[in-house]
Amino acid sequence: MHAPKDSDSAFALQGVTCTFDGVRALDAASVAFTRGRTSVLIGSSGSGKSTLLRLLIGLEWPVSGNVLCDGEPLRRDALPEVRRRVGYVIQEGGLFPHLTVLGNLALLPRHLGWNASHVLERARELAALAHLHEGLLSRFPAELSGGQRQRVALMRALMLDPPTLLLDEPLGALDPLVRHGLQDELREIFARLGKTVIMVTHDMAEAAFFSDHLILMRRGRIIQDGRLEDFQRTPADDFVREFLAAHRNLPGGGA
């Protein structure tokens, strides 16, 4: 089973409800994310999957329930420290337009007292990992392609070598060709680094490509949490069945 004890997991939610202007974005959600593996939150837009991700690093705050980080309830005063142990990448990259690539990468490390050569060394290392040409380090985000920007966003998230990566539709804004190339690269990087990865996507094929731990969401509720085979063999309800049916070319001989 894929339900580890909450204390063993990197992150866990216990009956978390989160509302925006009275609307429940997340409704009594409980889930745990195992260390060292890739989990994928999947659902259509508005299902609450991004909200769930944002709750983990305190970008949203629950009205009830607990968010656990390494088995401990998340505290507001510990947020900067928690966030530094997490790399967070969003759809458009979230790169600061007034800083160069290197400036973006250096922002947090410099604040933490790294010297310039240490930052540069780490940036070069990550450029090699993310297949970004070193010459691009001095460019501004506006001078990069969409794919390059997402590589930089991933590099920025990895600067402090955090144990966990949170990715919110990291490839969502890219055209299909670039996207497929990057999917391969990302999966390889995750495998090599052995990080806890929690990724949000609305694409079932992408979800299946990255992981066999899937969490399917709809209207703020977790509908099914398990492996792809479980989804296919015993779908929790018609919604799961329909969702799978909409993505026929899944590995493992779906549908």
Next chain:
Amino acid sequence: MRFWLALLFACLPLAALAQSESAAIVHASNTQVAVGSKNFTESVVLGEIARLAARENGVEVQHRQALGGTRILWRALEHGDIDAYPEYTGTLTHELLHGVPPNAGIDVLRARLKPLGIGITDPLGFNNTYAIGMRAKEAEKLHIRSISDLAQHPDLKLAFSNEFMNRADGWPGLKAAYHLPMTARGMDHDLAYRALAAGAVDAIDLYGTDAEIAYYHLRVLKDDKHYFPRYDAVYLYRLDLDQRAPRFVAALNNLAGSIDAGQMRAMNKAVKLDGKDASVVAAAFLGVDAGNNTSGDFWPRLARYTLEHLALVGISLSLAILIAVPLGILAARRRRLGQLVLGLTGILQTVPSLALFVFMIPLFGIGAEPAIAALFLYSLLPIVRNTHAGLTGIEPSLLESAAALGLPPRVRLLRVELPLALRSILAGIKIAAVINVGTATLGALIGAGGYGQPILTGIRLDDIGLIMEGAVPAALLALAMQGVFEIIERALTPRGLRLRAKA
């Protein structure tokens, strides 16, 4: 880091200028004794006569010329910014002192002023009462000889000096006393003559010693109901001068009874219509040397006005930046408080500038300080508003990315938010600077100097050239400010943002 240094350097010249200039201002206002004058020719001439007479008595007195209207001079005298100024008995009985019978004698006035710490000389020798004047030809045609006759012609257009419009012994009382049916509009006294000559208005208020009466061929209407009180010219002075500068008090008292209406009218004409320097005319009257108080050559004079003007703008703007940027940040952080701050600074902006300048006098006296305070208040809104707009306009995903990195709020503000809002903030500072350059010309009304000085004197003397001497540099300075701030903006905007703007 780099552009915070750059911003600092950009501010340094302003700060340096501010420091040197404020030192100069403090130095200037330390001069021991000062005489003031209102912003019309006769008052300025009488101020010069007082200064030169004092000098003959061995007292160096500073003359703060053409400061403004009665209220400003009276307050400045009470406040000690000036120690003496020429006034008229009618103004004292009707405007400044309450419960004094009209045409009260000088002894009654002296007794009333004493508890206020103010002394009064005997009358100087001429009665400069109000009168109503018309073009002689027009008056002849309509058979108007007295003010009573005006009531028969309700369609005549009347324009009165703003002071006359509002004071108890001015238009409201006159209208009631003579049952005049028409309404009047307010107009600067010096401009009113030209409007009258050009036929734009039919009757204006005059002073009995105005030089223009003969020049423009005007008829002075007979005050057949003896409405206007006596306006005997006197000097008011602070009684503490009896200790501080007794010889100055003696000089003022010596002038009593020495100037008749004909002499005063001639001096007014010499300054206003013949373009002579008030100092030269006053010296000729006293039979002394004019000394070196003349306004000097063009270039040094322009340089002085420019420095004074830059000091007003530079100091007020620097202070405004120091206060308004943090206020803008606060406003962006706390929504409720932000609306309050924006609302308050917005209200400040709606206070008419002249009024704001005058409001500052009780707090700061006269001179550069109240002008700087007023300009400071005016500069707040554009900077607060643009700082607020710049910060709240940042894409939420960028703010979130900064937070998600684990940067503390202070670092986020300095490294991410302020740099992203910098363009907007600089644009606000630029707007404030350009507005300031224009508004600062009003500072001359309360003795702050700058380009407003020649403009004010030019209006008083009806001298377009002199007006241009202030108006043209003020316009050029505003343009230069615009240019300088555009260069600063260009230099400080990170290249990455310019790229984005292009894309």
